Every structure is written in C-alpha cells, then in structure tokens.
Amino acid sequence: MALYRKYRPATFAEVIGQEHVTEPLSTALDSGRINHAYLFSGPRGCGKTSSARILARSLNCVQGPTASPCGVCDSCVALAPNGPGNVDVVELDAASHGGVDDTRELRDRAFYAPAQSRYRIFIVDEAHMVTTAGFNALLKIVEEPPEHLIFVFATTEPEKVLPTIRSRTHHYPFRLLAPRTMRTLIEKIVASEQVEVDDAVYPLVIRAGGGSPRDTLSVLDQLLAGAESNRIGYQRALALLGATDIALIDDAIDALAAGDGAALFSAVEGVVDAGHDPRRFATDLLERFRDLIVMQLVPDAVTRGVVDGPEDVLERMREQASKLGTATLTRYAEVMHAGLGEMRGATAPRLLLEVACARLLLPSASDTEAAVLQRVERIEKRLEMSIPAGEEAAAAVAPPKQFVRKTVRDAQDAAEPAAPAPVAPAPAAPA
Structure with missing residues (x-):
C-alpha cells in the first residue's frame, strides 16, 4: 500500500x-x-x-x-x-x-x-x-x-x-506545509518503516514534494522501494530524483564569487557529463541564489526553518553568502530566472545555460538597474579591501583640513607670539 x-x-x-x-x-x-x-x-x-x-x-x-x-x-x-x-x-x-x-x-x-x-x-x-x-x-x-x-x-x-x-x-x-513541518512528518514515517535515511536526502525529498504531503510521501515511497538493506543513500536518491549534485552547485557559486569564467563553464561541463538536465541545474542554481539571499537578510534563517539542509552544506552556504553581496545575488537570480524562461521549449538548453552564465559574469554588458547596483557593490568591496582598517579609522577620527589663504596665514603667523629660544644647559660642575 x-x-x-x-x-x-x-x-x-x-x-x-x-x-x-x-x-x-x-x-x-x-x-x-x-x-x-x-x-x-x-x-x-x-x-x-x-x-x-x-x-x-x-x-x-x-x-x-x-x-x-x-x-x-x-x-x-x-x-x-x-x-x-x-x-x-x-x-x-x-x-x-x-x-x-x-x-x-x-x-x-x-x-x-x-x-x-x-x-x-x-x-x-x-x-x-x-x-x-x-x-x-x-x-x-x-x-x-x-x-x-x-x-x-x-x-x-x-x-x-x-x-x-x-x-x-x-x-x-488549506495550505502547503513548511519544510520544517514536512521534515517532522517524514522522519516520523521513516521511523515507523524502520528505514535508515541519510541526512542529505531529506531536503531533496522535501524540495521534490513542493510542500504537498501527498506528493512528498509519493517521492519517499519511491525511494523506499529502491532502498538497499533498508537504507536510502544520498547518491541513490540523487540519481532517482534527477537533482543536481550539491558539489556542482558549490563549484558554480565559488566560480561566480571569484569571477572565474573557466571554472564556471567547467561546472556546466560537469553537469552535462553527469547526465543532468541543464534546466534542472538552472532551477537548482536559482534556488541556491534564493537561499543565499535569505541567509544574508535573515541571520537566523536556519533556526526558523526558512533554509533547510545538512549542516556541512549550510556551513558552505554561509561562506558563500559572505563572499557575494545582496545586489550581486539579486541580479544573479534575475538573470537565471530569465534564462529559465528562454530554456522552456528550447532545442539547445545547454547553449542557453552557457549564455546565461556568461551574462552572470558580465554585469558591465547590461545597463539595467540590477547590473549597475552589482558594479557599485563590487567597487565598494574593492575600496574596503584597499584601505587598511587602521588608516580608515584614523581618517574618520581626524578633523577635515580647511583651506586658508596665504595672506591670512601670514597674518596669523605674525600675530602669534614668537616661541622662546631654547635655553642652553648649564655646564657641569668640576669634580
């Protein structure tokens, strides 16, 4: 049943x-x-x-x-x-x-x-x-x-x-279930079925179910049917659900943070070599952008259950969120969303995915508001990196210099009393 x-x-x-x-x-x-x-x-x-x-x-x-x-x-x-x-x-x-x-x-x-x-x-x-x-x-x-x-x-x-x-x-x-509520339900059913499930499998099942308990349980039922030795492994679930490997998404995010086009296109090549659908990779990458934006704006997003995932994946996401700014992530999400719309019904989805990746790397090629904000954010980060913290603090504390005319400066110098001449020290007494 x-x-x-x-x-x-x-x-x-x-x-x-x-x-x-x-x-x-x-x-x-x-x-x-x-x-x-x-x-x-x-x-x-x-x-x-x-x-x-x-x-x-x-x-x-x-x-x-x-x-x-x-x-x-x-x-x-x-x-x-x-x-x-x-x-x-x-x-x-x-x-x-x-x-x-x-x-x-x-x-x-x-x-x-x-x-x-x-x-x-x-x-x-x-x-x-x-x-x-x-x-x-x-x-x-x-x-x-x-x-x-x-x-x-x-x-x-x-x-x-x-x-x-x-x-x-x-x-x-009626409403869709939140990820935290859905995970509680799945863990209870898994315990009743006496099956061991890897911790990284739960986010995959919850995301595939889309918040619907019936759809989520149908996905879990499929994984249970193909479980070996009453254990659902991450790689088996990844292959059955067709989701993108987290390592490929991490490689793409790291390449974007470093501005490395070769590494980004190598990640796309890895997606194709692994047999993943380019549309699915674009969807998973867009969801990662969403998670990073939420983690930047909501510090306790993991505690609230807004962002879910294994602890090691969440730690990598925190590092990625610290490298990329909010304006940059927002533009990445907009470009990838537009690319997904272009991929719908396309005969060459890989080509469109590579074009979308090229747009991610070239904010100066667009004059949209999101691209301008990303360029400004990049300039601000470079300035923060070029000015040492001590000099920046001293510049903030020191009063600003004011321009004074030469005639006024000469008058001020004449009005000030002359400094007394230094007194020579008295000779030492003979022994």
Whole structure:
C-alpha cells in the first residue's frame, strides 16, 4: 500500500500543518454548530478530501457530532481511512461527473433520508469542474437542504466555483506545509518503516514534494522501494530524483564569487557529463541564489526553518553568502530566472545555460538597474579591501583640513607670539 494511503489521518488531531482549519472545525463539532455546506480549497495533496472524510466520520459517529470519533462504532469503522465505506456518505468526482444530468441525479438522491447514519453527506471532489448548469441545478438544494443533508465541496480553484454556491458555504483554505513541518512528518514515517535515511536526502525529498504531503510521501515511497538493506543513500536518491549534485552547485557559486569564467563553464561541463538536465541545474542554481539571499537578510534563517539542509552544506552556504553581496545575488537570480524562461521549449538548453552564465559574469554588458547596483557593490568591496582598517579609522577620527589663504596665514603667523629660544644647559660642575 502507498505511504500516503497507509498514513492517511483518521481524526483532525492527526492532520499535520493545517491547524488553522482543524481547530475551528473541531470547536464547531464539539459545540454542535454544524453548517449544511463546506468548501475546502487549497493546492493538491494538502488533505482536503481526507479532511472531508474525517468530517463525515465525526458527524456520523455514535458519540457525535464530535471532533474525536470513537473509532469502534459501525460508522467509524466503515469511514476509516481504509474502511469499506458507508452508503450514506457519497463521494462524487466532478471531473467526470460534473454535467447537469449528474447533478440532477445527485439532487434527486439527496432528498432520501439516511439509511443507517445521522447525516447523509455528499463529498464533491474537484468541485471547480462542475459546469455552470450543474451548479444551477444544485443551487436550490444547497441553499435550503433537508436537515439530514450536508455538502462538502473540495477544490483546488475556489474562484471557479459558482459565487452563489460559494456564498452559502463555510470556506476553509488549506495550505502547503513548511519544510520544517514536512521534515517532522517524514522522519516520523521513516521511523515507523524502520528505514535508515541519510541526512542529505531529506531536503531533496522535501524540495521534490513542493510542500504537498501527498506528493512528498509519493517521492519517499519511491525511494523506499529502491532502498538497499533498508537504507536510502544520498547518491541513490540523487540519481532517482534527477537533482543536481550539491558539489556542482558549490563549484558554480565559488566560480561566480571569484569571477572565474573557466571554472564556471567547467561546472556546466560537469553537469552535462553527469547526465543532468541543464534546466534542472538552472532551477537548482536559482534556488541556491534564493537561499543565499535569505541567509544574508535573515541571520537566523536556519533556526526558523526558512533554509533547510545538512549542516556541512549550510556551513558552505554561509561562506558563500559572505563572499557575494545582496545586489550581486539579486541580479544573479534575475538573470537565471530569465534564462529559465528562454530554456522552456528550447532545442539547445545547454547553449542557453552557457549564455546565461556568461551574462552572470558580465554585469558591465547590461545597463539595467540590477547590473549597475552589482558594479557599485563590487567597487565598494574593492575600496574596503584597499584601505587598511587602521588608516580608515584614523581618517574618520581626524578633523577635515580647511583651506586658508596665504595672506591670512601670514597674518596669523605674525600675530602669534614668537616661541622662546631654547635655553642652553648649564655646564657641569668640576669634580
């Protein structure tokens, strides 16, 4: 069984990273303030459908409505993550059943009382795929439903849901998980599976998942399937996920910091020889620029979880951030982002990557604001390196010299009293 199905949450307390949704819903369930329609929106794989099933389980529990289902009654067993299902809880995929005829059939079935549960619940997944005529067919029953009927709409595009339907629902937006929260989830699952994972693999998996728990667990499931001796190594994960080796990215950053064009193009040659996609290398390099900018502007970025990675990689990133200025990194990010746009659909992505690298090395070839700022930053660094620290401090403390005319200076010298002549020392007395 896939990991995202095996570890699907069964209660709101098990849903990770969506406390802004689960806590209000739990409070509403415990207080008995049940609405007749809900709208769950957010990116894919964030727990919208799972939360809709948990809501149905909490509503139809024998001890419910409750935020903590008992898990032993017939309704809880049937509506468990891997349960057989309940006849009173109907899931409809609007991507293939979003026409007006399907919604009319749903409307006709909705008037029947539940067979064995407290509520009859309709979960409409991919609700934005319902046609306008289909929403109009549901409008009246969503506006004034029977007491036993509850609708739950789940969608990734809430703005496409008919406004008259959306205005009659309680809207709960789901969000992508932060890297630190995602890492906690992955480490917990890895411990349950009794698998050893290299520390450098976690950032790769989290970045490949893009903040979606389902996508991240799918990536982790693939790595677990190919693990040797219950261990996921960094090189194996790197090859399976197609990510760029960190050593190549470090070589490129060091070459840019030193202004060494030969080393930079050697890194590009290494990327091609290793069989990596030039577009992926450009994407990973752009993400490294982002991490370096954040580390410069937010000193405790690692503590906050804004930048994640193994400790040795973070140490190298700190050294790189100290060598490059913020204006330089910002221009690097802009140039690489523009290069990625040019690579989309290109027949020679390596050539475009090398052109983008040449632009990184030549700020004087552009008259944009970012290029001017980078050149100014470079000049300031050279001045700081050419002026010793002691002379710079003495120049800052010493008062500035003022120009005085020669006639005024002669008058000042005449007005000052003459200095007394030095007195000769008295001869020493004879012995």
